[in-house]
Amino acid sequence: MNNLKLPSKRERLKLFGSSEPGIKLKPSEKEKIPDLQNKKENFLFEIDAVGITNVKMPVSITSVLNPYTQTTIASFTLTSAISHEVKGTNMSRFTEQLELYRRQGFTLSFSQLSDFLKELAGRLEQKDASLEVTFPWFYEQAAPVSSLAGLNHADARISVSYRQGKIVERRVELSCAVTTLCPCSKEISEYSAHNQRGYIRMMASLSVEYQESTDWKAVLLEAAQSNASAWIYPILKRPDEKAVTEKAYENPRFVEDMVRLVAADLYEVPFIESFTVECRNEESIHLHDAYASLTIQKNGN
Numbered sequence: 001m002n003n004l005k006l007p008s009k010r011e012r013l014k015l016f017g018s019s020e021p022g023i024k025l026k027p028s029e030k031e032k033i034p035d036l037q038n039k040k041e042n043f044l045f046e047i048d049a050v051g052i053t054n055v056k057m058p059v060s061i062t063s064v065l066n067p068y069t070q071t072t073i074a075s076f077t078l079t080s081a082i083s084h085e086v087k088g089t090n091m092s093r094f095t096e097q098l099e100l101y102r103r104q105g106f107t108l109s110f111s112q113l114s115d116f117l118k119e120l121a122g123r124l125e126q127k128d129a130s131l132e133v134t135f136p137w138f139y140e141q142a143a144p145v146s147s148l149a150g151l152n153h154a155d156a157r158i159s160v161s162y163r164q165g166k167i168v169e170r171r172v173e174l175s176c177a178v179t180t181l182c183p184c185s186k187e188i189s190e191y192s193a194h195n196q197r198g199y200i201r202m203m204a205s206l207s208v209e210y211q212e213s214t215d216w217k218a219v220l221l222e223a224a225q226s227n228a229s230a231w232i233y234p235i236l237k238r239p240d241e242k243a244v245t246e247k248a249y250e251n252p253r254f255v256e257d258m259v260r261l262v263a264a265d266l267y268e269v270p271f272i273e274s275f276t277v278e279c280r281n282e283e284s285i286h287l288h289d290a291y292a293s294l295t296i297q298k299n300g301n
């Protein structure tokens, strides 16, 4: 096989079906190419949100927990409304705006995201723009006795909306894993109790009181962990494992207990206006999951 004489690359591509370019009659210069998406007519309906989604990009985030700064992979959705008189949006301008921020060093702070949206709306010649960005957030978790630390992660989401010159909505979300031990199983059994990995999902609307100096991710993580039967750790030695097992037994939780306890903590956070808490336990004695959810609007509704 070593002395095989291959046809040239050009000939090989032809062999597998490539052909010479045909005669091209349509214009190539940008000014002469029809701008179909900018066509003005009565297109029946306004569109609430049009843009791009599932755009992956490395970004920086900061945290009060170690590592204090980190690079993570974010997935963006960027949209804007368009009126019934316009056929389409200027799709390329969304990615142009993302690329500008990537080159400058994109940090997912509310101040950068607000500037980003304001500029995006200007670039699109629209009055509004919205973004949603999801990313894994890594934080160090130390074992309870040995203090050996490793990296855990939670899934985070930030949503920001800009309309008529101001930021009108800032929402955050965190999903993290905890251990839950079944109170019923503990109550009825001669010994032991089944336990499971529970996923806590917290979605919160931030009020104008929220200041960037507070790490909302750490606040939500604390609300989930401090109310769980036990936490999840990357590294555990035997003394740690004994401590975690006993802590879970001392703090049994149903999914209902989890959502109520986490809700009470979030209720006490002054910069959270409204929130939803979900708990989903991957039951170790069933194939199905146990689930609970509750939503609170703090101003009374």
Ligand SMILES: Nc1nc2c(ncn2[C@@H]2O[C@H](COP(=O)(O)OP(=O)(O)OP(=O)(O)O)[C@@H](O)[C@H]2O)c(=O)[nH]1
Pocket (backbone or CB within 6 Å): 035, 037, 087, 088, 089, 090, 091, 092, 093
């Ligand atoms: N509006 C719209 N554009 C799309 C869609 N899918 C792909 N595109 C493409 O987005 C590309 C360029 O977008 P535009 O921003 O309108 O490009 P342009 O008019 O040359 O750019 P500007 O000069 O900045 O207005 C085109 O090739 C479109 O075909 C879609 O579903 N809607």
